[in-house]
Amino acid sequence: MVLLLSSVDATHSRTSDLSIHAFANIDSALDVFAADRTGKADFALESAGGTVVSTRCTRTYDSVKSAISFFGITLAHWSRSPNAMLQPNTHLGECWCFHGSQGQAIIRLAARVHVTGVSLEHVSKLVALSGRIDSAPREFVIKSLESEFAEDGEVLGSFVYDINAKPVQYFPIKPRPNGQPTRFIELAVNSNHGHPAYTCIYRLRVHGNMAEDDQN
Amino acid sequence: MVLLLSSVDATHSRTSDLSIHAFANIDSALDVFAADRTGKADFALESAGGTVVSTRCTRTYDSVKSAISFFGITLAHWSRSPNAMLQPNTHLGECWCFHGSQGQAIIRLAARVHVTGVSLEHVSKLVALSGRIDSAPREFVIKSLESEFAEDGEVLGSFVYDINAKPVQYFPIKPRPNGQPTRFIELAVNSNHGHPAYTCIYRLRVHGNMAEDDQN
């Protein structure tokens, strides 16, 4: 009987612990969610100082959907600039789209950084009008460039965005062999998930450790 | 005694399952939260292509609160346009207000859609300055219109927004008898929750399945 009672007590204390644990967990999950959903610094974020300095020969796609209308009269057709992918808003349509399935963008980061990874985000399939997100990028390469005018750069990693996984996907990057920090990043998209006309990038975050020289 | 031990084990495994379940649940709750809080496509969303094309004879309410001031000098009084209710920002004041308790808005959706429901959102009572949200809509009707110039439309549903329930409220809509998709939606508000001067709409989402013709 002693063992029996102890069993009940142990169970009780275990569920209480779990209860506290579950509540603490919601709290810390929300902390990370509120910290840009990743809990990681984003050196490409526009409000922090990141900016797209070139898109090479990529042609921005001017969606006919993005028309400024005033009570039925269309005043202007417009498209979002490449900097849209360095901004936190990622509702449907808040993205940079380009013609075809291949495109590039060179980003001047907010500081020189030892890149440890990137996060590529697309809109959730749940909220896509057609239920499909075939305009999402598939194969893409991240490069480190010496300047915004560099014709090519050092490949930091080649990755695949998975439209059946979470909207925000993290891709780890190994340290550069020369140990140098990076100021210019190129995102080179090589294919999409099947859309015949265009590819859209909702957000690219660049993570890492700031070069020590820049910290003072 | 064997049974006793098995009881302890069963309990342990049950709490462990629960623990995993609880963590997975936080994660999926945040996924839906991040997916526009509903996990559903919104065909009225402005950034996706939705736009208000008419408000019939409804008079937008120019709140004296919405004044652009520069260090104490009021430069301009302004009001938010009806398109505010197709935008994701729903902090206090980020809404479309109209005089009285009755108003209409005709929305051109981003695509032709078999409407399955709408979500009407008001600001949370928790953050209202007076603690009351009597400017919230109460009775409202959703109609399908042939065009933005149609004098009347087919009623898809008549609903009541409940100020004691959650801020985002979902109202299911049955398929149209003729099986046709809808491009123009009318929101017709017939009463509010008691505010004598104006009624405010924070956000209207329109959910459904895109017409097959539009998917290609």
Added chain:
Amino acid sequence: MVLLLSSVDATHSRTSDLSIHAFANIDSALDVFAADRTGKADFALESAGGTVVSTRCTRTYDSVKSAISFFGITLAHWSRSPNAMLQPNTHLGECWCFHGSQGQAIIRLAARVHVTGVSLEHVSKLVALSGRIDSAPREFVIKSLESEFAEDGEVLGSFVYDINAKPVQYFPIKPRPNGQPTRFIELAVNSNHGHPAYTCIYRLRVHGNMAEDDQN
């Protein structure tokens, strides 16, 4: 044996309750999160009618980071206005910065209010580029002013922002001895967490109960 079985049942029901409790808890945690993260009305919120009417002699810091560039050519340097701290966006850089470690701002609230507390928010350390947030305010005072031209006001409270705690920190304020509501609030920052050049304020929320005269 009866006791044993009852033990199992009790445990089972307890974990089920917990399960429901945990799910309900996620839901209500998200409700508060969605309600401006505090579940409290913010009388300083710009969209609700709050505005900064003076910053006394405080010099806004023009960060070289905040440059409007167009494909590598810097078009303009700019800085965010003091009203940035009355806006809900608090991504890195979405703040008001001033020179040095001491600065003031006088805010005209959206209504006359019996202030019960303020929430001061800084960006999360998790997303800071250097991993440090030494530009955060440390010691600060909240005052009630008779007008925007008042040279000094009644101290409502003196507080310290802790950079090792949560980003959004709540500071309770006692009722004024004279029982009068407040329309003008002064935030006076007296020190920061060590940054030699500037101090940044991401967001100040002012909570309380609206004066009864204003409710009609």
